[in-house]
Amino acid sequence: MIELKSRRPWVLLSSLLILVGVAAFLVFPLDHEQSPIGYASKHAAPYKAPRQNVWAELTEGEAADVNNFILKEFAHLDLKKHPKSARDNFIFVVETLKPNKTDAASYLYNDGPSPPERWAKAAIAQNLKDGPYMIYYMVGPLPISKDSVILPLEYVFNSGRNYVQNPMKDYTAIQDFALALAENVSDITQELLGATANRQNPSDPHGLLAVPRGSRVDAGGLTLWLQFYRPGMSSGARTLLPQGIYAKVDATSSDVNEWIVSQFYYNGVLYEDAEHFRAAVDGPDFERTPPNLDGPWTDTEDFESHPPGRELPPPVSVQPYGPRYRLDRKERFISWFGFEFYITTAQATGVSLFDIRFNGERVMYELGLQEAMAHYAGDDPMQGGLEFMDTFFGMGKNAFELVPGYDCPAYADYLDAEWHQAYQTHHTPNSICVFEYTADYLLSRHTSQYSVTASRNTFLTVRSVSTVGNYDYTIDYIFYMDGTLEVKVRASGFIFGAFYTANNTKSEDQYGHRIHEALSSSMHDHVINFKADLDVAGPKNDMVRMAIEPFTSTYEWDQPEQPKRNTMHLVEYPVTEEAGIDWPKNSGEFYIVYSSDEKNAWGERKGYRITPGTGMGSTPHLTILNSTTLGDSARWAEHDIWVLKQKDTEPRSADPLNFFAPHDPIIDFTKMADGESLEHTTSDTSYDGDLVLYFNVGAHHVPTSQDVPNTLMHTSASSVMFVPHNFADRDPSRGSVQGVRLQMSGKKSGGFAGEEHEPSGDLRSRQMGRKLEGQDRTKASYFGATYESAIKLPLEAFEPDMAGYSSKEHDVTDLSISYKVGAAGV
Structure with missing residues (x-):
């Protein structure tokens, strides 16, 4: 147990409740049905989402009904429930077919009385005359009834087909x-x-x-x-x-x-x-x-070393009073300090967020992973053409149970996931965590003549970890109190090394470093693609490049002493057609998505800026030009950001089956980013201004000896942030942040510069804080709640009991035999 020293007694009435409940909310469960949710969210009044989660994954019952319906309607295919090879016909995958945005919008934003129709997507392995194929169908509407049908799913693919041939027949x-x-x-x-x-x-x-x-x-x-x-x-x-x-x-x-x-x-x-x-x-x-x-x-673990300090555990974060966000577990809906959004999952792409709003205004319709690609280079027959498209293996179905107190704080809320493959529903407990965390740096601070103000930086994170073969990808969606969103990816795990030869004439040092007796690192690019369907203060948006440029100007007030002045100014370049854009040199441009109509109180357009975030620098795009291995399967990797029109027929930048047909992919991104006009100000245009961004995070990874045995996450972090740009009338975090104002000793302590000192007056009249009970008003004043009394916490609050870890043995994707994961491997 540990005791936090009391500073105020006024919440003693609630102390008994806290002491009774605190053990319950921090102990990790004995099985997945006892999900380790916080005490407050487990026992507080139920919180309900304002609307149904229309993007939710199929339930086990829905998946079973869809499978049975396909078996009945496609009886002529003799679909096998236990296929022996790719020569058998069978249902490979069933999952939710996400509704079209135009259908969902009327329900979400126009007070539509009912949600859009619910449909399923099915991938069926069919053996045709020239071999096995994977073919997509749409099944619905759900629930299955006499009106339900099975149709070829074609409209979301721009290749003119809904199938891909499986090159591995047996x-x-x-x-x-x-x-x-x-x-x-x-x-x-x-x-x-x-x-x-x-x-x-x-x-x-x-x-x-x-x-x-x-x-x-x-x-x-x-x-x-x-x-x-x-x-x-x-x-x-x-x-x-x-x-x-x-x-x-x-x-x-x-x-x-x-x-x-x-x-x-x-x-x-x-x-x-x-x-x-x-x-x-x-x-x-x-x-x-x-x-x-x-x-x-x-070995990834060292149980033997004992350097000074290892005998003591490290500091940890605790949450004694329970979570401050509100969670509707059934609808996967979260509300936190102005942010509201829905969570959903897919077996290929993992976690996605929908209908993100801030202080009641629309920010994004969709934010989610599209593809995670790694492309290698080398001078041997394996590394020379090696590439991976990880949604093919399943970023969602390979998101395994998180480790409490390590992957996420012990106090986090954990959510389960389900996916449906080969007639079975697979349940992954605790594969998503949600938690608040206070950073080791402030959100803001300022020392003035008479006082210092410090504001804590507390943010909300939605996290999952996908283990795809040799790499573990930690994917975070982070929300800050000022309305900023961040997408961050960190990687760890074993590198895919190359064999180091003894031939001195070899050129392998062009591709990496020797990192062990017979092992070389192998340079590769990680390019991880996300979709951000921005609706900044509504769906009608424009994108601009606001450049910071040097120029020479003449000012009347500068004459005659300075005839010309070398300075800088802002120059705005509208993005008027679909295009790929790279991060500018010297960060010399701001990429901003503005509302076409809405302005703040000062007449400025409401916007969000897109910028590299808190990782290892600017995010990369693919180094290789016209990859002979990738073909047309990942052209989105060739630039940092893409801006496109929103179309229901273009819901994704990639498809897992692109891995089977890289030179003739089922989704060709070049046909999406084809230079269409983004102008929507003239009366003769049919484009309504609803645009979509695709952006990349990742790394140019040149492993070194420090990557043995595992790459470390702090050296592989990459992120992109969406930062409010005149979206609000002032900083929204001022009304939600926790902090303190310390007043310096002196005659004018607590006052504001430029004000006349009045000893009898309240020099803190602009401050909403309250003073410490029994202390002089010139000492400290807090805004937001503080810890008020001693709190005793159980051991599990600091080191969860791993005896309750509920994961079962599972198959981790074997990348080196990658075709096994396709239809041939079921």
Whole structure:
């Protein structure tokens, strides 16, 4: 227990209640149904959202009804409930089809009497004449009734189709092929690596895996490179343990039995086939590389070291009186100091927010992840063409249970998530947390002649963590008391390393650094795309680039002493057509979205500024030009910000199935950002001024030895902020922030500069604070509540009981065998 020293006694009447309840609200649950919500939100009067969450994910019952309806209506497809391979037809995914904005707007903003129709989206694996496909359908309206139908879902894709061919027709056969290949060269791998593949136990920690990676995707099939890795499939550190043997496979045939193993690559040398490789190994001039062996160097924990200070626990944040935000758990609606918004999830993209308002005015209709891409560079057959599109693996379904007291404060509210795949509903407990936090820096402060004022910086965070293969992405939506919003992403986990060869003629130092005996870092770009559908004080908006430019001017009051003055001024450049924009040099431009109609009390247009946030500097876009690997699947990564018209037919910048068809994606962003006019002031235009921004966060990651074993989050943080720009008449945080005004000793203490001192008068007449009881009024005065009495907190408030951690063992996405995650792997 710990005691916080009392400064005021007036809330003693509530102390008994607090002491009785405080243990309940900070103890982590024994199972997911005892979600670790705060005492106040658990026992206070229920809070209800003003309207229904029309974007909510399907319930388990809705998903079951949709599955059963498809099974009935598509009986001719002989859909399998337990598919054996991609050659079977089956329902892969069902989820909510988010309503069109135009349909939702009348319900949200125009007092529509009923919410828009609810529909589901289904991805069905269908085996056609030329192989397996993934095909999208829309099912509804819900609930399922005699009026419900199944239609091709086409209007949200600009490719002219609602399907993508699955290039991997039989993943089990591919695994068998890779094992057979490894067995055929087991003498070579034993000689060079000291290990062989174990067909009986592919997870053998002492064995090898031959992992395929497609280097070319064509309509006629694949060309694969297979690289050997150790140890087995259960190792989390396998991306640090590449082995330097690569095999090339001609996989253009649809029949895996017709695939041909051709070249081998080792230590910078390309061999025509296995026999030439074997002969070279036996030769006198063969140059070997050191082995890349596992060991304590890949351990993420050190239980043995005891530097001074580690014997004491670190400081933590506590919330003795419960949360100050209001939460409707059923509708996933939150209200906090002027902000209001809805939360929803999707298995591909994770958490999104809708209908964000501040002090009753509209700010954004939608804010959410679109895609998380990583693109590598290197001079070996694996790293040279490596890229990942993480929504394909599922940023939502791979958002696992958060660790209380570590991922989020012990006092956070935790929300569960559900997703529906292969006829099953998967429940992930406590995968989203909501909490208030007070920063280690102030929101504002000022020392004047007579007093100093300090305002605490308390903000609200909605957080989730998605573990996609080797990386853990912490995604935060942060709300500040002045109306600012921030989207922040931090990454940790194991890097995807490259094998470091012993060949001095190699060029691998162009792509990274040697970071272990036989391991090189591999440079890569993380570009993570978000959508921000801004409705600043309404849907009718304009975007401008407000530049800060030097210029020379003449002023009448400056004559004759200064004929010309070199200075600077603001120049506004309207963004009049859809375009991609990069952050300016020297931060020399402000990017602002203004309301076209609404102004504040001073006649200035209400706006929000878009700017790099509190991460490691300006957010990046993709370095590679016209990526031969990505094709047209991620053109949004080529600039920092994009401004587009809002269209119901363009709800997303990407689709998970773009990963299957990068050169002919189902959503081609270039067809969205096609230079259409954003002018809406003339009478002959059909555009109403409703614009959408797509913006990127991420990093140019060049790992160093400090990334072993894991990349650290404070070195990988990236964010974009949306900051009010004349949106209000004054700083809104003044009415909600907590702080203190300290009055300096002296005859005029507590007064304001420029005022005549009146000893008998109240020199703090402008201040809304109250003085400490029993103390002289010239000492301190507080605005907002303060802690008033001693509070005893249980141990769980500082170190939650992990015996109650409720997660079960699960499969973490294996990026190095990425095609398994598609229809072939179900």
